Amino acid sequence: MYQTIYESPLGALQLITQDGVSLSHILYPNQHMENISSYNQLAIFKDTRYWLDEYFKGHQPSINFAISPTGSEFQRTVWRELEHIDYGELKTYGDIAKRVGNVLGKPKMSAQAVGGAVGSNPISIIIPCHRVVGKDGSLTGYGGTVDNKIKLLELEKVDMTHLYRPKKSTKP
Numbered sequence: 617m618y619q620t621i622y623e624s625p626l627g628a629l630q631l632i633t634q635d636g637v638s639l640s641h642i643l644y645p646n647q648h649m650e651n652i653s654s655y656n657q658l659a660i661f662k663d664t665r666y667w668l669d670e671y672f673k674g675h676q677p678s679i680n681f682a683i684s685p686t687g688s689e690f691q692r693t694v695w696r697e698l699e700h701i702d703y704g705e706l707k708t709y710g711d712i713a714k715r716v717g718n719v720l721g722k723p724k725m726s727a728q729a730v731g732g733a734v735g736s737n738p739i740s741i742i743i744p745c746h747r748v749v750g751k752d753g754s755l756t757g758y759g760g761t762v763d764n765k766i767k768l769l770e771l772e773k774v775d776m777t778h779l780y781r782p783k784k785s786t787k788p
Contacts (some may be wrong), residue, residue: 618655622665625672626764629740633660638682641738644760664742671741674771676703685738693719694733701747704772708751709734731757741768753779 618636622629630648632641639660643649655661663681670677685695697715701707709727712734717725735757737745746768750756758765762781769776 617652618658618661619649619652620654620656620658620661620665622668624668626760626767629668631661631664633658634684634686636660638684639664639739639742640684640686642740642742643738644740644764646761647759667742672771679742683739683742685743687733687736687738690716690720690729691733691736694730695737695739695743698734698737698743698745698748701744703744704774706747706749706769706774708749709757710751712748727751735759747772747774749779750782754782755779756782 617632617634619630619632622631627645629645630641630643631639632643632649632652634640636658637660641649642664660681667677667679667681685692687695694712694716697712697719700715709731713725713727713730716730717723734745734748737743737759740746740760746758746760746765748757755762755765766776766781769779
């Protein structure tokens with residue numbers, strides 16, 4: 617397992633590869649893993665840095681390198697559906713649940729179960745979980761913080777007028 621740090625407009629992103637060939641994680645500063653050897657010269661890191669550079673310039677780069685998120689078969693199915701959400705487009709958890717239900721042959725897929733899988737996406741930004749919102753426009757469920765979700769959606773020029781930041785819970 618190797619890592620490198622990418623300095624982004626959202627902070628220091630930790631890029632990780634488990635096999636030296638494919639990208640397995642992009643983690644925000646609040647998610648970083650410890651005790652991973654640094655090796656900046658891997659081709660996968662070069663390709664990922666280029667993709668992120670282009671993305672943060674407001675471009676829509678193609679993924680032309682291997683990604684290998686680790687998770688259950690259900691999680692990987694959800695993440696594959698996220699990859700079909702276009703730049704600047706939003707989907708709801710319910711939209712994703714319908715698509716995953718169709719793939720799995722389960723017409724009554726739980727949006728809550730899908731939300732759990734979306735929230736455990738290990739390759740933030742490239743697998744665009746930030747483009748998923750609640751059916752009422754709530755900007756919920758982003759491990760990289762709601763502030764970063766908003767910044768990514770603004771970068772993609774998403775119309776934010778119908779979206780809102782969920783209120784913080786007052787429960788003890």
